[in-house]
Amino acid sequence: MSVATVTVKDFQVDYPNDWCPGCGDFGILNALQQALAGLGLRPHEVAVFGGIGCSGKTQYYVNAYDIHTLHGRVLPYAIGAKLANPALTVIAVGGDGDGMAIGAGHFVNAGRGNLDLTYILFNNEVYGLTKGQASPTLPLGAQTKSLPEPTIQSGINPLMLAMASGYTWIGRGYAFDIRGLVRLIQQAIRHPGLAFLEVLQPCPTYNNLHTKAWFAGKDRGGLPRYAPLEPSYDPVILPGTDEATLQARMAAFIAEATRSEEPIRTGVFWENRAVPSLGERLVQRLPNYLSEPPAKKAVADGHGRPVVDLEPLLAEVAIR
Amino acid sequence: MSVATVTVKDFQVDYPNDWCPGCGDFGILNALQQALAGLGLRPHEVAVFGGIGCSGKTQYYVNAYDIHTLHGRVLPYAIGAKLANPALTVIAVGGDGDGMAIGAGHFVNAGRGNLDLTYILFNNEVYGLTKGQASPTLPLGAQTKSLPEPTIQSGINPLMLAMASGYTWIGRGYAFDIRGLVRLIQQAIRHPGLAFLEVLQPCPTYNNLHTKAWFAGKDRGGLPRYAPLEPSYDPVILPGTDEATLQARMAAFIAEATRSEEPIRTGVFWENRAVPSLGERLVQRLPNYLSEPPAKKAVADGHGRPVVDLEPLLAEVAIR
Amino acid sequence: MSANVVDIAWRVGGPQGKGVDTAAGVFGRAAAAGGFFVFGRREYYSNIMGRHSYFDIRVATHPVAVHRNPVDILVTFETETLVRHALAVAAGGLLLHDAGAADVPIDRMVFLDPPLQEALVSHLEEAGLPPTTAGLLEAARRRGVTVLSVPYGELAEHLTSTLGASRARAERMINTVAVALSGALLQYDPELIKKGVALTFGSSPMTELNQQAVDLAYAYARETWDLEALPLRLAPRAERPVRLFLSGTQAVAMGKLAAGIAFQSYYPISPATDESVYLERHATVPTVDGGTSSVLVWQTEDELAAVATASGAALTGARSATATSGPGLSLMTEGLGWAGINEVPLVVTIYQRGGPATGLPTRSEQGDLLFAAHAGHGEFPRFVLASGDVAEAFVDAAQAFNYAERYQTVVIHLLDKTLASTLQTVDPFDTSQLSIDRGLVAEPAENGAWPGGFPRFRPTESGISPRPLLGQPGGMHWLTGAEHSEVGRVTEDPTTREQQMEKRMRKLEVAAREIPAEEKLQVYGDPDAAFTVLSWGSTKGAILEATQRLAAEGVQVRHLQIRMLWPFPAQELAPFLATAQPLVVVETNYSGQMARLLTQETGTKPDHLVVKYNGRPIAVNELLEAMRAILAGKAGPRYVIRNPFE
Amino acid sequence: MSANVVDIAWRVGGPQGKGVDTAAGVFGRAAAAGGFFVFGRREYYSNIMGRHSYFDIRVATHPVAVHRNPVDILVTFETETLVRHALAVAAGGLLLHDAGAADVPIDRMVFLDPPLQEALVSHLEEAGLPPTTAGLLEAARRRGVTVLSVPYGELAEHLTSTLGASRARAERMINTVAVALSGALLQYDPELIKKGVALTFGSSPMTELNQQAVDLAYAYARETWDLEALPLRLAPRAERPVRLFLSGTQAVAMGKLAAGIAFQSYYPISPATDESVYLERHATVPTVDGGTSSVLVWQTEDELAAVATASGAALTGARSATATSGPGLSLMTEGLGWAGINEVPLVVTIYQRGGPATGLPTRSEQGDLLFAAHAGHGEFPRFVLASGDVAEAFVDAAQAFNYAERYQTVVIHLLDKTLASTLQTVDPFDTSQLSIDRGLVAEPAENGAWPGGFPRFRPTESGISPRPLLGQPGGMHWLTGAEHSEVGRVTEDPTTREQQMEKRMRKLEVAAREIPAEEKLQVYGDPDAAFTVLSWGSTKGAILEATQRLAAEGVQVRHLQIRMLWPFPAQELAPFLATAQPLVVVETNYSGQMARLLTQETGTKPDHLVVKYNGRPIAVNELLEAMRAILAGKAGPRYVIRNPFE
Ligand SMILES: Cc1ncc(C[n+]2csc(CCOP(=O)(O)OP(=O)(O)O)c2C)c(N)n1
Ligand SMILES: Cc1ncc(C[n+]2csc(CCOP(=O)(O)OP(=O)(O)O)c2C)c(N)n1
């Protein structure tokens, strides 16, 4: 892998983009392309899986293997590919409806595996592509443009849910803080386990509450409503971290993840290096998992005959 | 409702029970019947919804309206009934596979509504009815009887997930601590919002790690491995609770919910009285919601003619 | 066309989010206000903003329920619409385009898919014209189209200066200007255009501003063009009975409200969402006795939950429904089976769209019929209904609840994207013509009256047994997705299994006997003609009109529309099938799903299957062409309608 | 029965979890070890412990693939088994029951469903016998059954005292004792029973203990009964070729392993789980060149995820599959469509069970055929295969991957609970007879070789286009569940839509042409006979045997077994249908699903539909009765097989 030769252009494609002008998705796409290039990955080594929604179109614009899955199922598809071909860099992207409503069961259960992939959730608090219904992250009582009434359901906090589900890397970024986002995406990809990155994403068409101007604090003298976690915040859990430290880290996590005061924090909230990745665990079970992963498994010889020798299995049930 | 006349017998039925001898489900069933009777409810006022699993058979043995739903869907069915008939006392029961694997998406999203119902999760760490596979609550590396290898996925902590999802009442009990369980179930039912009760449930057939003897601490001189939360623990959030108190309560919650040292805590972990129940919110939208809920809505007059007057709606689209 | 007969097809196009729908609404209402029958067809991309959408409005002196090609008037504001639709304008028609637009080569237009690009270029090359927008305009002119250049930029400035509208607002009002220009070109009464504006914008301040824009546009047109020289005219009709002008989704929602729907669950999905949004906006409506009546509309986390929640609500006695399209139906499959075995009255409204998977989410297809008929593992009774037009959508949506409650099972009401987004003039709905059948509900009793449990599932001759509602005293029983005894106890007893299977399935046989033929099958055209066209759903409008047109030419056609697809009306069809010659089935899907069902249930195969599966509805002229090919003996057993330009 | 022909039906029953399956395994293996053909049928409740289960083992000198009633030997340990099965013992048969059991009135037995209770009571009343267990035993005696009381309690004590086994262990070994008693009563070689023990318990210390129990039991039998006076004999055969004795789920798993399955996802569900558990236990197997080969078995959180995960894996080139039963199929529906439009090679193994919903989770039904053929909104190509026996299950499981990869689409392999739990002797599987077709995979290339993206979906004559695997250089393209261009770009272009629809659907036509007839349809019995029985799946064994029995009586029957249900082999069937008289379809479902498919695809309706839908497989005698009724002109168009006692 020759890092020097890869540029952001390698991940760009010439394809008409149909997001609304000013959509936060542009920022995320941009950051993703930069992040991939910055890591020196080559396009064919990357597979980007998208859910269904405006967000789920992100991979249309990335030069890589791009898979537009089904609403809510982006994680299972991505997991299948990564399990079968552990050499792939796998990124899953999708909306808050995709991930927290119809996909919430997969979100929770993916947390159990610590498979080495990165999931980026585009949180715009609405269902963009279906015209602005409340998404599961819209706070109770909020009324965005398309709602006939304020929403009567509470909003889910994706970071809290990720923590409860066992994600070993948890971060939050803002769509138009591209530089910050590039760094976060790269950290997430580098993390050798399951990484979850929430991105706050303005939807100028349907979310009239949390707009780019709102995030930028235009109404309060340009003081942005998002800011990095304090340098003193330590997200890292190392192998052997004692219970008290762990509890303290969790308490700090919750305080920052759920804080109701501004600014909204961005950065790495959680980085648990104590849990072995799923790949490592799989090698314990299947010794040739990495040398001959499912994607590369030899199936037939040159004559189209099976290479498997069933003899020992037949012996188990043979009556001789 | 004449409290005095209801006894536990009113909720019992004469129906052959096919759980394995010694199954923790017996304890939970027993506690549920006692709890309902103790609340003075009459059988027809109660609807018990079950998932699919050994646990999902609980309502077979309760004299009430009993609905055996689909695997993982117990909450949506229960929610539909409660939304349509708010006068019903609705209980949902199900296994850890039912609720945390196939049903996890509903579990998370139910948390957003704060509908007044009670969900009891039977946590035996295995899929009982399908013969002992790992359930999502089985800890990483554990190997119960039926597993060919130790599990390579981490376990989910149901209390943490409930907290992240917004449940306003969260408790934990133990299947054979029937007296404690009765109290917890009653508190959960009385809570005017969404209550989640995890019950630690021995499965003598498949879970050879966490048995009744293990819970009872038979191997350590009879010192049980479960114990109530310390009296100093305060789960209550009142309207107007300040941010600092809230944070402190959450930290305490997590410390107790995730503690790795014994004993495992039982009791009420969380009681959030600050969030209005969904019923209250619905009345804001539909003024006649309680007086004429969906279940009781008048549809036709005595001649089988619709009672709705469409005139204003037709007027909106009429070209005159 | 005789002087008394009017039939004008008008098309407007533009980027999504730029007011194309509003413009079409104004024009359609303006025409309806003049006493005309109006039909509107909407085409749009799965996109929020910027991609091409267009709207056809047909205005006629006779009822119309289908679009046609070519169109008489094309209104364009920008290059894409011009390029996509210039070829669609009829000789003698009008084409409005932006005077300020540059001439653009077609092969530079990245927004065009290659097949369309190639088709356009080769068309122009054959005509010896340059492959550019100018070439297209020239081709139109040569074809006898009046091409009118409109200086939209100047007109917008004019609106700003004259009416004091902001530039942004003025640009939005250009839509109204174009509608008004169309009116002026037709010499239609400007007051009716203003009425169209008022009906569309309601009591908002936009109404007045837009009405002023109408006057400006009329003035501009009169100044600029020799209107008398133009070929088309639209004069208001003397008779102007009150009519509704509404969409398929609105009609379904109104039908549900009329039927007393108490609970609707949904998860947003095109093209079904509009119905639920409408219900949510009209959640509280008056009753005839001056009270109020509500429907609880509940947005779930997915369609698995939507069908389960609606079923849970139905068990309490609420008339319950859910609405979705194909992808949602795939997820509701498991819930249908549960409702089936538990005999839950449940209405499931399906707006079919192009499949499979995400498919063509904003295009149309009759692609889910066989799936709807067979969705779910195992066997249970269900109904599948399909509406053919907006008026039927209203009636069927209401009737679905009656079937559901009478036969205590799942009713799938099939519509499609075409009907969902069709705008149509219809006679005002008359709820007093609807009747309500709530089926067999058990009487409340003393607790203890049924010691072993209420025999909810006791086998009866009809298969129907009284159902107690959750919460009702004395009705306690068990419900389970597993096979069960008459009180709902899980059982694996072979005999009980047989009895319960038979009980459930018998309901369909009883229904097939009881339900009047006209609720299943409708006959149009000449009932004695041998030439027989069989249809279901939204192709009805095209077939009706084609049939009339052929009749006018002396060719008699019999048109059978199946409204109840399951149980399939084999018996009712038999006499028609026996005399059909040829038998033609028309569907908008690839494989002829209804034709397959027909063969399955009757053994009869159609002689000709006419299909269209490019995601667009069949135009009347396309169908006429197919029927003429069949009449001429030039059509094979499979006739595919293609149209690269839509 | 001639001296050389042996056909013994043996049944053992008892509460679940008490070793009934082990006992049957020992008996079956013991018989197989003696050179016999063996068939085993298992019936059990959806329960972990305590409810009634039973196992039929048929032992014969000819291949057997179906159970029969009545049985020759019934082994019972407790009252429920005795009551449920006493009537099933043939005249001349043996019935073993617990000497210590009390006499119990049948109407006190709460575990019996009322219909069975009533049937038993009225049977005894008609015979003038008391409605109790004693009455049943007396009825058996009167029928000519040898009723043997076995003092199980004493024998268990004996095991404890003689072998030093704990009481609990001794009680478990009573199963072996009963098997050995059966062997002794048949005067079967005790060494072969011990071999059955060894084959069942393997290298565990239980083997020796149980073998000692066998000797004790033989000794007891010889002491206690006059064995020479008993009617049945089983003498080991001279020829004892090596055979496998295994279940349907094992055969499928082995077929998948032979085919090189690399990834299997699953969510536990009866009766599919056993297959995945087997694969997990045998995840690493040797290769012919001395290497090792692995399959990654992945338990997902539900079936939505199972199908998606397997699809994701398939995109990387792994041969991927998932396995489930009806409820899982309902949830996989959406994923099938995605795989279909993305042309993903995916094998979906379905073990049908009683439906709908939870239905009869541990009973059998051929209830998912029409669903499998139509599951999913919209239209996409798929294959539906069904195996008729254990040997076919192996071959089809392997072949499914070839179809999936060659035609790049979904292959649904249908089995049912009957086949899943069938134990059968078969000839050793020969993997060298299997061939592997991996289909068209694109060659790796330089990145940049395909600037606009690799044309993964370029239309070809066959509809098949080369697929690059995720991660392969130079093959980047897009995949989407939406309609797409040849590089996988989302498109709503009408022409591209048509081309892609046609490309995908063409694959089925090509497959229908290419695939040899014998892979679709098999002909048994007399190919020239007019009496034609059409079947699919697990009813094969019953039909084969019934056909042979009728042939022995001089009645020639032609049996057509459809192995490929979709694309439906209409062409291959045509000549047979033309000459069938009568045409009989046999299925274990309510509505005759294959019969419907047959009519749909050929226009032909069967003259007789023979169905059984009580959740149990059709016994050979039941089928014979049906066929005789048809031959005698006494059967209507619908013949339902009922059996209240199973
Ligand atoms: C099964 C299914 N149900 C519903 C839909 C319709 N649908 C498309 S996108 C979407 C939600 C989009 O919201 P979100 O996931 O937040 O993404 P965004 O558009 O906001 O980026 C829905 C409900 C679908 N495609 N599939
Ligand atoms: C859609 C679907 N998939 C799978 C199953 C099979 N199944 C029945 S119970 C069960 C899991 C039971 O485990 P749990 O929920 O923990 O309940 P328990 O038996 O342990 O009480 C499964 C997977 C099913 N019924 N439906």
Ligand code: SF4
């Ligand atoms: S609707 Fe919102 S999220 Fe979707 S493209 Fe437009 S701005 Fe972006």
Ligand code: SF4
């Ligand atoms: S398997 Fe376990 S959970 Fe199920 S009934 Fe038996 S002991 Fe209870």
Ligand SMILES: [Mg+2]
């Ligand atoms: Mg969103």
Ligand SMILES: [Mg+2]
């Ligand atoms: Mg469990």
